[in-house]
Amino acid sequence: MIDEKFVQSQKKLIEQKISELTNEISQARQYDDLGNSDEDKTQEYEELEGKNAISRSAQKELEDLKCALERIDEGKYGICAQCGQLIETGRLKGYLGVIYCSTHARQS
Numbered sequence: 118m119i120d121e122k123f124v125q126s127q128k129k130l131i132e133q134k135i136s137e138l139t140n141e142i143s144q145a146r147q148y149d150d151l152g153n154s155d156e157d158k159t160q161e162y163e164e165l166e167g168k169n170a171i172s173r174s175a176q177k178e179l180e181d182l183k184c185a186l187e188r189i190d191e192g193k194y195g196i197c198a199q200c201g202q203l204i205e206t207g208r209l210k211g212y213l214g215v216i217y218c219s220t221h222a223r224q225s
């Protein structure tokens with residue numbers, strides 16, 4: 118059985134990370150709205166591309182974290198969604214949104 122204290126500390130970190138990512142994404146969206154000037158189109162485009170890339174990976178991480186949060190509420194955090202085995206603590210610490218063991222991570 119996974120340590121409840123560990124789960125609760127992970128939950129705090131996840132909630133914190135979710136609000137950080139939400140901010141990051143909304144800032145990236147604001148930037149998108151500003152990108153309508155005709156000057157410096159190329160440079161602006163490159164910056165936008167960079168911002169969009171950040172936004173996309175942030176979006177993905179946000180989904181993972183929300184999923185992990187749901188699993189905490191269901192009492193399934195730290196358990197592989199595929200095979201039901203305990204996920205290594207090191208993996209959970211390395212990436213908060215992980216819901217698969219190392220065997221099934223690549224298939225997700």
Ligand SMILES: [Zn+2]
Binds near residue numbers: 197202221
């Ligand atoms: Zn698994």
